[in-house]
Amino acid sequence: MLTIARQERLLLLPILGAIIAMAFEHQIVEAGKLVSVLAAGALIVLIVIASMRVAHHAEVLAVKVGDPYGTMILTLSAVLVEVIILAIMMSNQESPTLVRDTIYSAVMLDINGILGLAALLGGIKHGEQPYNDDSSKTYSVMILTAMGISMVVPEFVPVDKWHYYSAFTIVAMIALYGVFLRMQVGQHSYFFSYAYPRRERTGATAHEAEEEEGSTTVAIAVILFGVVLIGVLAEAMSVLLNHGLEGSGAPLALMAVIVAAISAAPEIMTALRAALRNRMQAVVNIALGASLSTVILTVPVMEGIALYTGQPFVMAMTPTQTVMVAITLIAAAINLNDGETNAIEGMTHFILFATFVMLTTIGL
Numbered sequence: 001m002l003t004i005a006r007q008e009r010l011l012l013l014p015i016l017g018a019i020i021a022m023a024f025e026h027q028i029v030e031a032g033k034l035v036s037v038l039a040a041g042a043l044i045v046l047i048v049i050a051s052m053r054v055a056h057h058a059e060v061l062a063v064k065v066g067d068p069y070g071t072m073i074l075t076l077s078a079v080l081v082e083v084i085i086l087a088i089m090m091s092n093q094e095s096p097t098l099v100r101d102t103i104y105s106a107v108m109l110d111i112n113g114i115l116g117l118a119a120l121l122g123g124i125k126h127g128e129q130p131y132n133d134d135s136s137k138t139y140s141v142m143i144l145t146a147m148g149i150s151m152v153v154p155e156f157v158p159v160d161k162w163h164y165y166s167a168f169t170i171v172a173m174i175a176l177y178g179v180f181l182r183m184q185v186g187q188h189s190y191f192f193s194y195a196y197p198r199r200e201r202t203g204a205t206a207h208e209a210e211e212e213e214g215s216t217t218v219a220i221a222v223i224l225f226g227v228v229l230i231g232v233l234a235e236a237m238s239v240l241l242n243h244g245l246e247g248s249g250a251p252l253a254l255m256a257v258i259v260a261a262i263s264a265a266p267e268i269m270t271a272l273r274a275a276l277r278n279r280m281q282a283v284v285n286i287a288l289g290a291s292l293s294t295v296i297l298t299v300p301v302m303e304g305i306a307l308y309t310g311q312p313f314v315m316a317m318t319p320t321q322t323v324m325v326a327i328t329l330i331a332a333a334i335n336l337n338d339g340e341t342n343a344i345e346g347m348t349h350f351i352l353f354a355t356f357v358m359l360t361t362i363g364l
Contacts, residue, residue, distance in 0.1 A: 008053065008222060010049055010052075010053060011049075011050065011053055011222075011225075011226070011229070013046055013049060014046040014047070014049055014050040014229050014230075014233060015229065017042065017043060017046040017233060018046075018229060018232045018233050018236070021039070021043060021232075021233065021236035021237075021240075022232065022236065025236055025239060025240070028240060029239070029240065029243050033243065033244045033245075033246070033248070034244070035244075036240040036241070036243045036244035037240070037241070037244030037245065039240050039244075040237050040240040040241035040244055043233050043236055043237040043240065044237060044258060044262065046233055047085075047230055047233045047234060047237065047262050048262055048265045050226050050229050050230050050233065051081050051226070051230060051262060051263065051265060051266060052265060052266045052269075053222060053226055054077055054081060054222070054223050054226035054227060054230070054266075055077065055078065055266035055267075055270075056266070057218075057219040057220075057222045057223050057226075058073050058077035058078075058219075058223060060216075060219045061073050061216065061219050061220070061223075064216055064219075076297070077223060078263060078266075078267070078290065078293065079263075079293055079294065079297045079298055079301075080227060081227065081230055081262070081263050082102070082106070082259060082260075082262075082263040082294065082298060083298060083301050083302070084227065084230060084231050084234065085230070085231075085234045085259050085262060085263070086098065086099060086102060086259060086298070086302065087302075087305065088231060088234045088235050088238055089234065089238045089255060089259065095252070095255065096311075096312070096313050096314045097252070097253075097256075097313070097314045098255060098256055098259075098313075099298070099299075099302045099313045099315065100151060100256075100313065100314055100315050100316070100317060100321075101252075101253045101255075101256030101257075102255075102256040102259045102260055102298075103147075103151065103294055103295055103298060103299070104151070104256070104317060104321050104324075104325070105253070105256045105257045105259075105260035105261075105356075105360075106260040106263065106264065106290070106291065106294040107143070107147070107291045107294065107295070107325065107328070108260075108324065108328065108352075108353060108356040109257075109260050109261065109264050109353070110264060110267070110286075110287045110288070110290045110291040110294070111287055111288065111291055111328055111329075111332055111349065112328055112349045112350065112352040112353035112356060113264075113268075113350070113353040114264065114267060114268055114271045114283070114286065114287045114290075115271070115283060115284070115287035115288070115332075115346075115349055116346050116347070116348070116349030116350035116351075116352070116353055117268075117272065117346065117350055117353075118271045118272055118274070118275035118280075118283045118287070118346065119275065119280070119283070119341040119342070119343070119345055119346025119349065120343050120346030120347050120350055121272065121275055121276060121346070122275030122276060122278065122280060122283070122341070122346070123341060123342040123343030123344070123345070123346050124343050125276060125278075126278045127342065128340040128341070128342050129275070129278055129280035129340060129341050129342070130194065130280065130281075130339055130340050131194050131280040131281040131283075131284050131339060131340070131341070132190075132191060132192065132193060132194045132281055132284075132339065133336060133337060133338060133339040134188075134190075134191040134192075135191050135192045135281070135284055135285060135288070136284055136288060136332070136336035136337070137333075137336075137337070138180075138183075138188075138191055138192075139284070139288035139289065139291070139292055140288065140329060140332055140333055140336070142176065142180055142292050142296070143288065143291050143292050143295060143329065144329050145176065146173065146176060146292065146295040146296045146299070147295055147325060149169060149172055149173075150169050150172075150173065150295065150299045150303075150315060151295075151315055151316065151317045151325075152316065152317060152322060153165075153316075154169075154315045154316040155316035155317075162312045163307060163312070166303045166306060166307055166312065167303075167307065169299060169300070169303050170299075170300040170303050170304060170307075173295075173296050173297070173299050173300040174300055176296055177296045177297060180292075180296075192281075192285055193281065194280075194281035196278075196279065196281075241255070241258075251360055251361065251362075251363045252363070253360050253363075254360070257360060260294075263294075264290065267286050267287075267290050270282075270286060271283045271286045271287060274286070280341055284336065288332075299315075303315075318364075320359060320364045324352070324355070324356060324359070327352065328349075328352055331348055331349060331352065332349070335348065335349070
């Protein structure tokens with residue numbers, strides 16, 4: 001027990017933060033908008049810490065159980081955190097575009113932010129970095145299809161027909177994910193792997209061996225506890241952030257960017273470590289896989305909530321968002337078509353990420 005407590009000592013900070021937030025939420029709100037924003041910022045940091053521990057133990061379970069269950073655990077744990085935060089934040093504010101903006105922000109952050117920065121830094125250190133281009137092609141066409149169905153076509157669906165198309169979208173996303181998962185862990189699993197020389201695999205092998213030493217029971221317990229803890233922190237963070245930013249003129253999409261950044265925080269560190277170890281296949285799987293999972297799993301869950309409550313979300317992207325997604329996917333199709341990345345390709349995506357940040361800042 002003491003050993004487990006030492007290993008999970010980082011969770012003590014989110015636990016303490018949740019207790020303080022629950023006990024003094026009203027006093028913080030009454031203290032003024034600045035105090036509320038500062039407190040919300042502290043809670044965001046604590047949510048990231050908790051989500052990183054959840055992601056770590058999901059990786060431990062993934063190594064232990066193997067595919068297809070390992071892939072499902074990793075994917076579902078990340079999406080679960082995002083969906084919980086989204087659902088809680090939507091219950092505390094009327095924002096019909098929050099789901100759309102969060103998915104859009106996640107795709108920009110994953111493909112342009114994570115992949116761009118990782119390829120840039122990895123290219124500077126190692127030059128050209130190899131990977132299996134079958135994976136990038138598969139991910140890209142899946143992302144394009146999923147986003148087209150769920151976030152472009154809805155612009156042309158009549159308002160009085162939204163529930164029919166919403167139900168269709170749920171079925172379409174589940175079907176796409178089912179076939180993709182079977183392909184990823186079945187007969188086409190080699191699409192998503194790359195045979196590195198033995199000397200380049202040593203670090204990863206040692207890391208996996210270290211993860212395998214963990215207890216399955218402890219990993220499951222920490223994941224479940226971490227998800228509940230994130231929910232408590234997100235509830236308080238949403239209330240404080242809404243109060244602090246009310247009337248400030250902050251961009252409406254800021255909330256969406258925060259949700260996307262929280263869910264992507266563990267993936268950023270993992271991808272950068274992989275790039276610096278010259279393991280670009282891991283980066284491609286993380287960046288494009290996270291984008292696909294966000295779209296293909298978040299959409300049916302949130303659409304289901306919309307059908308249940310009878311309140312539709314605005315899922316159709318704005319013209320600016322559509323153009324940015326199109327440019328991103330075209331750039332990815334060109335850059336990730338030859339089985340090698342370099343610093344120039346990384347820089348193009350990172351500039352696209354900077355453009356996304358700039359557009360969000362000015363409210364577009």
